[in-house]
Amino acid sequence: MAIVEGDIVLARCDGSTYEGVLMPSTTGTTVVKLINGYNMGFKPENVTLELVEKKSELKGVQVELPPPNPKLPDISILSTGGTIASKVDYRTGAVTSQFSAEDILLAIPELTEIANYNARVCYSILSENMRPEYWVKLSEEVYNEIKAGADGVIITHGTDTMMYTAAAIAFMIDTPVPIVFVGSQRSADRPSSDNAMNAICAAKVAAGDIAEVTVVMHGTTSDDYCHIHRGAKVRKMHTSRRDAFQSINSRPLGRVEYPSGEITTYLDYARRGERELSINTNIEPNCALIKYTPGASPETLLFASANYKGIVLEGTGLGHVSTEWVPYIERTTDAGIPVIVTSQCISGRVCDRVYDTGRDILKAGAIEGEDMLPEVALVKLMWALGQTSDIDEVKKLMSIDMAGEMTRSSRTWDVYS
DSSP: OOOOTTOEEEEEETTEEEEEEEEOOSSSSEEEEETTSOEEEEOGGGOEEEEEEOGGGOOOOOOOOOOOOTTSOEEEEEEEESGGGEEEOTTTSSEEEOOOHHHHHHHOGGGGGTOEEEEEEEEEEOGGGOOHHHHHHHHHHHHHHHHTTOSEEEEEOOSTTHHHHHHHHHHHEEOSSOEEEEOOSSOTTSTTOOHHHHHHHHHHHHTSSBOSEEEEEESSSSSSEEEEEETTSEEEOOSSOTTOEEESSSOOSEEEETTTOOEEEOSOOOBTTSSOOEEOOOOOOOEEEEEOOTTOOTHHHHHHHHHOSEEEEEEBTTTBOOGGGHHHHHHHHHTTOOEEEEETTSSSOOOTTSSHHHHHHHHTTOEEOTTOOHHHHHHHHHHHHHHOOOHHHHHHHHHSOSSSOOOSSOOOOOOOO
């Protein structure tokens, strides 16, 4: 019987045997996806394949969602794609975003013990394809779900740009219920996948009392708890670790134990029902984030000011750039284009009053970004410019803590567990 892509096979090579699914290949090699989720390639002349099970004979477990439980809260799941909603595409051998939001419930039936769900797809994209106009549409979808009576909203999102989208939603919506972003670093076809635990912990938060925009992801590399991060205070700090997300210049809001679901909070937070639901999606997406490097030409700033409505400048240390950049900053701000100064150090606070260069930057009209993350400052600037084009009003908005994106004083955060 012929072996075809999708069949489970034994691949024998150099005295070793590997079991997995035969995948398509564009390089002429024989590719097998192993049980651990990784792909292994073989030269065709060095491998022999033995059929274990035909693709057509593979039977999945049929799961039906239970009827709604009136004793449980009603939570909306809005899927935008990403690894948490991914599966293997046997056309390419890659992991691709194909699951619908309801498929997540079927794949993680424990979710149905926490709440009733209204699940649907807003986007089916990998997060690098997210755009500011999509943030607007997503905000409107979240707003409509809450207005229709949702007790909480979960947004599944790819991890690479989740911090941008979470910050955007935090600035656009005042919410009386939890809005929880969740993703996974490793897809469901891998035994080390974090998708199920992250989703279950996210559901616990969505059914709980923290009425803010949060990001819920693994707190450690083990399956012991997830951290609850403020949506405008979190950053992805590693490409692949399961505990990649960390709160910057702050402790997390709290943690969710797994599998008990017990929630412990560390900081004050807005509680369910404290705020009135409102939305403001006016943004100016035509803003730029520029990273200063030694020797970089200040002409970069002139180019940006000619093409963008606002600029976030990621300076060194306390928020510095070369002195030759100062006149260009002044020309930019004089033209009515706000320049927000942040730091490439990530942790810590911008303070342009310590050294002469910093004082000159402030005299040139730059606005300090306090301890905001550069990417959060970019999203906030887009939102601020959506409210007003007056540079003084923009400065006022950028100096107000609106979604926990900045703190008023800096401290060395203790190691926590």
